[in-house]
Every structure is written in structure tokens, then in C-alpha cells.
Amino acid sequence: MKVLSVTSEMFPLVKTGGLADVAGALPQTLAAEGITVRTLLPGYPAVVRALETCASVHEDSALFGGSARLLAGQAKGHDLLVLDAPHLYDRPGNPYLGPDGTDWPDNGNRFAALGAMAARVGAGLLTDWVPDLVHAHDWQAGLAPAYLRHGPATRVKSVVTIHNIAFQGLFAAEHFANLGLPQSAFAMDGVEYYGNVSYLKAGLQYADAITTVSPTYAQEILSPQFGMGMEGLLSQRRDVLHGILNGIDTQTWDPATDPALAARYDAETLDARDHNKRAVEARFGLQRGDGPLYCVITRMTWQKGMDLLAAIIDRVVGRGGRLVVLGSGEAQLESAFRDAAGRHPGRVGTVIGYDDALSHQMLGGADAILVPSRFEPCGLTQLQGLRYGCVPVVARVGGLADTVIDANEAALAVGAGNGVQFAPVDAGNLELTIERVNRLHADRVVWRTLQRAGMAADVSWRRSAVRYAELFRALVAGTPHAAQPTDVT
16 A cells, blocks of 8 residues: 655654654554555755655646656655755745744745645656555645545545644635635635635545544544634544544664663663763753752743743742753743743753754653643653653643543552643643642652653554554545544554
8 A cells, every 4th residue: 555645844854843753753654554655745955955866757847936846765764755846945944934933925835836746646647656545744735635636636535634733724815826726615615714725624624534643632623622713624524533642753762772861771770860860950050959850842832831831930949840941932931931040040941942862861861841731732742751751741631631641549559650640721730730740759669650650651653553554544445444533542
């Protein structure tokens, strides 16, 4: 079985968030299920430079305002199709944002071109490789199912995966004329969304199946609180909506072999984590302490609950905690964490930006990772925390609720707890939860039990790849698929 994966980013070639990790890891795990995946990516400079082998397999003299080539090649162990359209993608920096931090004004054309090329490949553009299914990720690939539905490739099935429904690819109604879709597609049962064009809605409307990245999030987005205006459409299509948990690459994220760590360890040698803690303390200029060392690795946004944490940092430190923060995002939140580091030298450290090696070091040395998200489709840092014995402290939402078992009294009694959950998601509950974590951390036996339970959890892609493979095969065969949003395995 052949699958074309369509995505705007893919680790390790280009990454702004968890989408890249999923798009990079899933093809390799699906290979074990007998499914061959080729990934279609925009031809950003970093992607084109990374191609180890390269052949031009198609040329287009007028693709959304300029000439383009479709390149086939290999990079970092991945089988790629790269849409080399310099007028659309040959730009430095962030894939979506210009130097001023705002969206590129032609993002509508840039990602319409990606969806259109995906549909052409699905229709048999490459005679030696015709996919059975097109897997579109997020709004940037959301037009692919629309182009498939209104093109000649009606036999090709499509799946759209929602990584975060808050990002919907909205463009003015006037942009519809650029897309090359029939006028009938600009309708409530097409790409139209409250008088505008939504690429995500196009995918949700036209795809043969919809997946999202955790069972709980699949249920949440049926409600107005989490559906971000798409809950009505999703409720209509709930029979094709499936929640399949993300995993992580357990070879990249393995404390026993991780070259970024000062000391490698496993569940039986957890004392070696102390060497990593010393390295983290040195990196952030922290003093030693007896209380928990908390870490945060995140985008600094309202969604991630970073304003809640910023509001209570003084009290966290006052109760003996220390905090190291790695991330970037909203300017006000970046300033809040810089200011906190200034108020508490030796107790709070902040690095604005992203550093992959440092994120590994923090997970290898910190006692707990804080993930107080207001909503979280899946989340990956809590999975990485489990893998590294860095106990996750999470809001009880989305994939966080599905992957972390709260260390309540009953769970502790049977050795099942591997983290701490809290709800409702507000600053007061976060503060009370951190007090609870402090008490758990003070009991060395209990804390070691939590760490080992987390490290024993299966956070790989193995089970999720089986679920995706079952869904893909059922769609291609034209048979109903039994998976429901409430399924966890």
C-alpha cells in the first residue's frame, strides 16, 4: 500500500512544532505495517539543501504565479517529493511568518499550491508511483482533499489529521478565485466558512476520514469550548472522526543513549540523573536546592497556559521550587519569564528561543516538567518527560489526560501513577498542584516509583501506527472502520 503524506514541516528538515515530529516519525513506523510513505514538502531552502539524491520528475510553468518543479529524492532517511517553487518557498526563516513576525501575505497561494500538487500526484502524475491514499496534515495541506474531490482522482481516498484546530487557514473570500476550484465549492458544504475560505474546513468537509492526535481531543472538539467554530461540521462527520494518540521517536528520545546528556541512564540507574541536574543548573546559572527543579519547554502562548505559570512563579520559588524555561512566543510572556529570572537569580532561569539539545538536557536533569495547557490536542513534551523520568505535571485536557496517569492515592497504591494532573485549568489550581508535587518529591521512594512508572510507559508509535494502518486499509478497501474517538489503544 502506498500513501502520500502532505505536510508543511517535517523533522529533522524543518520544524516549528509537534506537527514536524509526527510527520517525521509516522512514515518510518508505518513501514513496519507494510505501508510505503512518500512525503510531499514545500521546497524551503533547508529542505532543498538537505536532498541527498534529487531528480526533477515534473515541471509546471505557471503554478500560482511562477514556475515550479517537483523533485523526487532522499533526505535523512525519508523518501520525499519536494515542491521546488522559488517564488513561493525560497525565503529565509520561519515557514509561515515573514521577518516582521506576521504571516507571509501570499500564504494562501503557497499552501494552495501544496494541496494542488498533492492532488495531481494522487491522480497519477507520476506513473511509476501512484498513491492509494493521500494523508493531509493540518490546514496547510487541507485543500488536498478538495482538489481530489473536484478533480479526476475520485478513486484516491484521503485522510486529514487535525494537529491543532485553532489554526484554520483563513483567507478572504476574494482569494477563492485563485484556487481553481469550481464555483460550487464556495459553499457551506465546501470551503466557505462564515464568508471566508478555510483550508482546514476544506479538509474536514472533503476528506474520507478525519483523525486527530488523541482520543480525548477527538471528543473535546465536538464541543463549542474546544471546537473553535468547527464543532458543528465535526459533529455531522463524527462517524469518520478518529482519535489516535501521537507517539515519539524512542530512539531519538532515549536517556540510555542520548548524546546530549552529561550522563546517560535508565530506570535502574536513576541516580545518574544528578549529573544532568548539575549540568542544567550550570547552564541556567542556578543554585543547588532540595526542592523540585521544574522545567518548561514550550511555545509561550495563552494556549499553553504560560500566563498562569507566570502569575505564580514568585510563590513557586517561595515554596522551595526552582524553574528553568526554554521557549519563545508572545512578547509579553517572554518578558514575564525574563523578569522572573531577574527577580530570582539562581532560582529561575530562562532561555528565549529553541535549542533541541538543551531540551534533551533539561528533561534529563529536571525533576518535573510543567504542561499547564488550556487545551492540548496531544502534546509531546509530556511523553518525552515520561521517557526521561522527568515527571509530567499536566492539565487534564486532550492528550495530556490520555497519556499521564495521576498519582492519586489509588494509583500510587498499585504503582500505576506516572505524573500529576490538575483541573480546572487556572492559576490557583496550578499553584495547589505544585504544592502537591513538592510533597510527592519529598518522599524519595514515591518519587522513584513515579519516575520508573513513566519510563515503563509505551510512548512509541507502535500502537498508533497499527491504528493508522487499520484505518488506511479500511478506507482503501471501502469497508467500515470500527475505531471510535473514545478508543485509546
